[in-house]
Amino acid sequence: RDPKLNMPPLVRYKFPIIGHTYIYLTNSEEFLKQCKKEYGEIFSLYLWGEVKTIVGKEHLQEVLKRDDSFDAGIAFERLLPLSVILKHLAKFQNSTKVLKEYVMNKLKTYTERMQKNLNFATQKYIGDCDEPKIISNVYDTMTKIICYPIADIFVGKELSQYEEIINTFSDFTIDAAKISIIPPVLDFIYPRLQYYINCIILKIYNPAVKHQRILIKHLKNQIYKRLQEKEKYGDSWKRPADFLQDLLEEESFDPNNINYAEIADKICLFIFVSIHTTSNSCTHVIMDLTSRPEYIQELYEEQLEVRKEADENGILPFEALNKMKKLDSFIRESLRLSESISTLPHVVTKDYTFANGLQVPKDRAVHLYTDDVYLDESLQGPNPKSFEPFRHLETNASATKIGKNFLLFGGGKHACPGRQLAINEVKFFLHNVILKYNLRTESGKIEGPKMIGPRKFPSEAGIVFEKRK
C-alpha cells in the first residue's frame, strides 16, 4: 500500500490469498451491493491475488472519459493476449479511424446488402418453420446469421459466399478467446503469472491461427483477381464496395509487396470486436422477446407499418430504422438488463485522483460497477429492476445512445465506434423475425440470462419458431 495515496477502502476479508474471490464469483450481486453500502462509492477487493478497485455510479464516467489515466486495452490484453494472437497488428494504431471512415460513414450504402444477407442467413439457419422448430443455444445460430452481413461488408460479396470464410468469421473469436476460459489461478502464486503463461501457451499453440491461414489463402486469390481486373478494365472496372477494397486503395498499399498477414490480422481484429458482441446482444434480445409474448403483438403491428416502406423485394430503406421506435426501446431495455454486474476493466496508467479525493495507483485494475447504474431509480426511472420494454420511448434514448445511464458501449472518446452497425443488424434481423414467426420459449417460462460470477450470458434454453399463419 502506497502511504502517500489516499486509497479507496479495502473491504475486510477472512481468507488470506483467496480474499474476496470466492464470494465475488458466487454472489457478486449481493456482495457488491453490501460493499457499496458499507464502504462507499469506490472500494477495493482482493481478487485473484491482486487488489482491484470497484467504481460506483458516481465516478465511473471519470474512468471512461479520462483516457489519459485509464486504459481498457491494457486491461483487456491481461485477460486475453490479443497482441500475441494478432501479431501483425502493431502498426494498426488507427483502427477506430479506419472503421469510421471505411464502414460507419457508409452504413447507409450497406443497407440493402445487410438485409439481403440477414434474410438469406435467417432462412438458411432458422428456415420456414411450417412445423414448429425448436432451436436451443440460440447464440450459435445468431453468430452464423450475424456473420453474413459482416463478412460481406469486410471482405466483399464474393469471399463471403465461401462456407470456409463464414466459419472463420463465426469461430475466430471463440477460438481466439479459448485461453481466457482458464480461471487465472496462477495469479494466486504471483500477480499476472497466468497472463505470462498464457502468452507462452499461445506462442506454442494458437487455436485461431487456422482462421488466419484461411483468410490469407482467400485474400491472396481475391486481391490478385481485383488487381488484374482493375488493370484490364481500367475506368470501366466496377470497384467492389467493401472494407477490403478501401484497404487496397490506401496510399501506403504497395501491390508489389503485399503484406497478407497484416491485412488478415486487421480483418481478424474487426471480426473479434464485432461478431461475438453483436450475436451475444442479439441473443439476449430475442430471448427476452420470446420470454415476453405479451409485447410481441404491439411490436408486430409496428413492424407491419414499417414494412409498408419496403421495395418489391422486401428491402427497407435506411430511414425505416428510425421508425422502429418500439423495437428500439425493447432492444435498449433488453441490453440494459443483460449487462454484467461489474464490467469494462481499465488499468490505471498514472496515479489518479477521483473527484471525491480517493486515489488509485498506477497499474491498478479498476472495474465499473454496472449494476449500480442499472438499478438506480434516478438514472433509469421507476422500478429499475423490472423489464419495461417501452420505458425508453419517453426519454427518447435510442439503443445506441451512450451516457450516464447506459454503459453497454462504454463512453468517452473510446465509446464503441461500431455500435450503430450492431444495432442496425439487430433491428433488421428482428424486423424480419417478428413478421415471419410466432415465437415462444420451449419451457413456456421467462428465460433470463445465465450468471457466471459477475457476468451474464444469454440463456441456452430452446426457442420455438413457427411460421405465422
Ligand code: HEM
Ligand atoms: C452489440 C455489439 C457491441 C458491443 C456491446 C460493443 C461494446 C464495446 C465496448 C464496451 C467497447 C469499449 C468502449 C470503451 O472502452 O469505453 C467497444 C470498443 C470498440 N468496438 Fe464495440 N461493441 C459492439 C459492436 C461492435 C462492432 C459491430 C464493431 C465494428 C464493426 C465494434 C468495434 C469496436 C472498436 C474498434 C472498439 C475500440 C474503440 C476504441 O478503443 O477507441 N464494436 N465496443
